[in-house]
Amino acid sequence: MTGFLAELGRRLADRWFTLLVLPGLAYLLVTAAALRLGHSDWHDWRDLWDGFTALTEGTRAADRDALVARTALLILAAVPASAALGALAQSLAAPVERLLTGDWPWTGLAGRLTARRAAAWRAANETYERDDDPAGAARRNAVSLIPPQHPTWLGDRLHTPVVRLSQEYGIDLAVVWPRLWLLLPAPTRDTLTAARTRLDTAFTLGGWALLYAVPAVFWWPAAVIAVVVALTARRKAAPAAEAYAELVESAVDLHLDRLLTRLAEPRPSPQQGRALTERLRRGS
Known part of the structure; x- marks a missing residue:
């Protein structure tokens, strides 16, 4: 030990x-x-x-x-x-994540960029449905796997599991996920944690890019460093987000039945719950 x-x-x-x-x-x-x-x-x-x-x-x-x-x-x-x-x-990773995923305070710009991405997605999807052209499907999926709802590819990719799992199973992933997480096998949780860590590391690298903007005020080569670090963060974030989102969907596909089984009816009644509580208190 x-x-x-x-x-x-x-x-x-x-x-x-x-x-x-x-x-x-x-x-x-x-x-x-x-x-x-x-x-x-x-x-x-x-x-x-x-x-x-x-x-x-x-x-x-x-x-x-x-x-x-x-x-x-x-x-x-x-x-x-x-x-x-x-x-x-x-600590700057969270604002960097909001920046890269399109969670912006300037809603006008976000709306315009989302509309442009949605138009490109619809055009490629119409080509695919009309001609049954795999190239059209590839162009559509390059924009987004779902109809775009964010101004950036990264935002839609991380949101894709929410939309597709709702369509497939009728679940609200935000509600189901904490309970499903407790039932996942340890190796699965470790894999998901490692994937999320890689994504967070990319966002932290973006935090370093923001910090390098400070010495750039006094020494312009620091601005070059900031740009290089920012581009590296963006390049690393894309495959990390792809892997993490795919793993989340896979975990739900493979283990949702365990949650359904555990929460199957009949459910304990409030009376049974109160009786159990009193029993566990042992009169204290």
Whole structure:
């Protein structure tokens, strides 16, 4: 048991370091470069190096002692600061998800983009139904697997299980899912959790893109980094959303009967429920 707990702690520490500290350290380095160089001297790497070596200079014993103290303080400050930045990026994952899925406050733009996507979907669907053309079906499905209800592909892809499972089984997925989740086998839950984690990781990467917009105010190359990170987040989010939505549908297809069996009639009456409660209280 001790060995298991030690291994678990090591894995959690590795995950914490990889997901929070390392990206945070990279962000701190970019921010330091932004504050040191600015827009006018954005490419003056010698000046940046001079700024770094100024922290590590010192030949006398007193200087070496001061260097050790400065280095220790920098490490002690950098690690928690990096972890805090990583946590901040994770907190920005939710607004990034709303942005990528089309849950926007500017409803006019969202409505226009949704209408455009719906028109493209209908045109491709009409071609498919008229000509029985597989290429038409492919063009339709490339827009959305359901009639578009969101301004972005990602929003409709994550909403697809709600629509298709309602049509197939007449269920409200938001109501059924928490109860079904409790009945899913552990391997199935683990697979779903891993898929959702990959999707959340992509949204967290979008959070880092937002954070890199801050040093871009002082150093324009940071804007390039922000754009590259944002594009990477979008590229990773698409297949992650595809996999997660497909797994949700598959879980319902394969295990909904278990929930129906568990909730089949006759249901316990309120009187039976109150009697059971009193029994379990044992008079206390």
